[in-house]
Amino acid sequence: MSHELFDKIAELRAELEATNPQNEAELEQFRIRFLGTKNAFKDLTPRIKELPNEEKKNFGIKTNEALQAAQAKFDQLQSQFARQESQETNKFDLTANAYGLPLGSRHPISLVMNEMISIFERIGFTVAEEREIEDDWHNFTALGTPADHPARDMQDTFYLLNDVEALLRTHTSSVQIRVMGKQKPPIRIIAPGRVYRNETISARSHCQFHQIEGLFVAEGVSFADLRQTIYFFAKEMFGATQIRMRPSYFPFTEPSAEVDVYWGLNSDTDYRITKGTGWLEILGCGMIDPQVLENCGIDSQKYTGFAFGMGVERIAMLKYQIDDIRLLFENDVRLLQQFQSAGY
Numbered sequence: 001m002s003h004e005l006f007d008k009i010a011e012l013r014a015e016l017e018a019t020n021p022q023n024e025a026e027l028e029q030f031r032i033r034f035l036g037t038k039n040a041f042k043d044l045t046p047r048i049k050e051l052p053n054e055e056k057k058n059f060g061i062k063t064n065e066a067l068q069a070a071q072a073k074f075d076q077l078q079s080q081f082a083r084q085e086s087q088e089t090n091k092f093d094l095t096a097n098a099y100g101l102p103l104g105s106r107h108p109i110s111l112v113m114n115e116m117i118s119i120f121e122r123i124g125f126t127v128a129e130e131r132e133i134e135d136d137w138h139n140f141t142a143l144g145t146p147a148d149h150p151a152r153d154m155q156d157t158f159y160l161l162n163d164v165e166a167l168l169r170t171h172t173s174s175v176q177i178r179v180m181g182k183q184k185p186p187i188r189i190i191a192p193g194r195v196y197r198n199e200t201i202s203a204r205s206h207c208q209f210h211q212i213e214g215l216f217v218a219e220g221v222s223f224a225d226l227r228q229t230i231y232f233f234a235k236e237m238f239g240a241t242q243i244r245m246r247p248s249y250f251p252f253t254e255p256s257a258e259v260d261v262y263w264g265l266n267s268d269t270d271y272r273i274t275k276g277t278g279w280l281e282i283l284g285c286g287m288i289d290p291q292v293l294e295n296c297g298i299d300s301q302k303y304t305g306f307a308f309g310m311g312v313e314r315i316a317m318l319k320y321q322i323d324d325i326r327l328l329f330e331n332d333v334r335l336l337q338q339f340q341s342a343g344y
């Protein structure tokens with residue numbers, strides 16, 4: 001055991017134990033030195049014949065032990081480095097952009113409706129909602145339009161199952177009848193909602209659309225109150241500085257009026273949509289006919305009221321310069337996406 005070859009093996013073994021590769025390149029150096037085809041132990045092998053016979057076996061054992069130690073160290077470090085690398089590549093990058101979630105957005109009709117509601121809420125109106133399937137009384141008769149009254153021709157009606165009693169409401173004026181039947185004045189409501197008329201679908205009309213109706217019933221409500229309320233709305237909604245009222249007819253109001261806002265004539269579009277006048281019709285209104293109040297059990301000697309009603313699609317089309325009402329019902333995402341950044 002005193003032969004120099006054993007010292008050499010002990011030296012190599014000590015070197016092997018002391019070598020601690022820190023990365024893959026250093027590990028490769030380690031492999032070449034101790035495990036490669038021309039490793040350090042192989043240099044010693046030919047010298048085995050210098051040993052006496054009884055030492056040869058011992059030399060083999062020592063060499064194998066060293067080689068096994070080298071292999072074990074190599075295997076352990078190799079898997080450790082592989083694990084570190086995969087942890088690094090799997091690390092979360094907290095600065096990376098997240099996948100964009102597709103966000104829905106409000107429909108332009110909802111946007112405009114909400115804006116209109118908020119304007120009226122600021123002056124004390126509250127929202128009232130009622131059914132879309134109505135009966136004849138609330139949609140027509142109580143509103144001064146009994147059967148065979150010529151004003152029924154103003155609105156073509158969808159009847160349900162050939163039943164003249166059940167119909168799709170043709171206007172949200174039915175809500176004023178329901179609310180006045182339940183509440184005592186003062187009443188100050190707006191009724192937004194969907195209405196239906198049996199009309200041919202075209203760029204300018206549809207068989208379903210939305211209305212907002214307003215109703216104010218109290219002691220001493222005057223036409224001046226009506227005018228001021230509409231003026232406030234036109235100013236807030238369109239920045240209008242002038243409105244005008246033209247005499248009109250509705251079966252449930254007397255007197256009745258149609259209201260135009262002054263839109264201006266600053267562009268070709270203005271000329272086109274106002275037909276060269278600068279004025280745009282936006283709504284119908286009037287003082288509630290005393291008979292309508294009586295139909296709802298309200299004393300028409302004591303109370304007066306006004307009502308107004310307008311189409312939401314028309315307002316939305318004016319506001320967003322949409323010239324075909326059908327676009328508002330097709331739900332084409334290319335149109336809807338243009339409203340994604342809008343608020344409300």
Ligand code: PHE
Pocket residue numbers: 170171172173213214250253284285286307308309310
């Ligand atoms: N209900 C009427 C329509 O649909 C609008 C209106 C409402 C007119 C209230 C006057 C008062 O045409």
